[in-house]
Amino acid sequence: MNIKKNAAEIYRNEITKLRSKNKSVYIFMSTATDPYQPIERRVKMTRMLLEEMMKNPPDILQIQTRGPLITRDIDLLTELRKKCEVLISMTIKTDREDIKRIFAPYAPGIKLRIKALKEIHEAGIPTQASISPVLPFTPDFPKALSGIAQHIWIDTLSIGDGAWGSVQRD
Secondary structure, three states: OOOOOOHHHHHHHHHHHHHHOOOOOEEEEOOOOOOOOOOHHHHOHHHHHHHHHHHOOOOEEEEEEOOHHHHHHHHHHHHHOOOOEEEEEEEOOOOOHHHHHHHOOOOOOHHHHHHHHHHHHHOOOOEEEEEOOOOOOOOOHHHHHOOOOOEEEEOOOOOOOOOOOOOOOO
């Protein structure tokens, strides 16, 4: 496994270049890899990047994850929110563990993700539930997300995000 141990330095150099050109900086963590994979417990790469962002904040930071480990960084996310716009999006495809085990057997449990989303929301950090793709769920699923997610993003696989591949913001 190849870990970019200098990721914080790379970020600092890139944001410095962008700021020198008066460029806005929007960061979406998790375009290809979840920033809160199990190895993050040991290497703390995401935490190091958030610490660097405290010194050199982007304009907008969105983190997409399925990892309840994100709650470890609530302290930094709360402080970072004072410096930039922050949105935390938790992927929760279903509320049925039997379905989750078929599609994502090694992913963190649904209850852990909902609990993490609730903790983040209660810390005053804007939250989103990403139901992507929509899988079979119980009638109680919307109730589980009520009051803990300001936004719900739905991808049905047949219609996509409704924006034909572009990202929409409220």
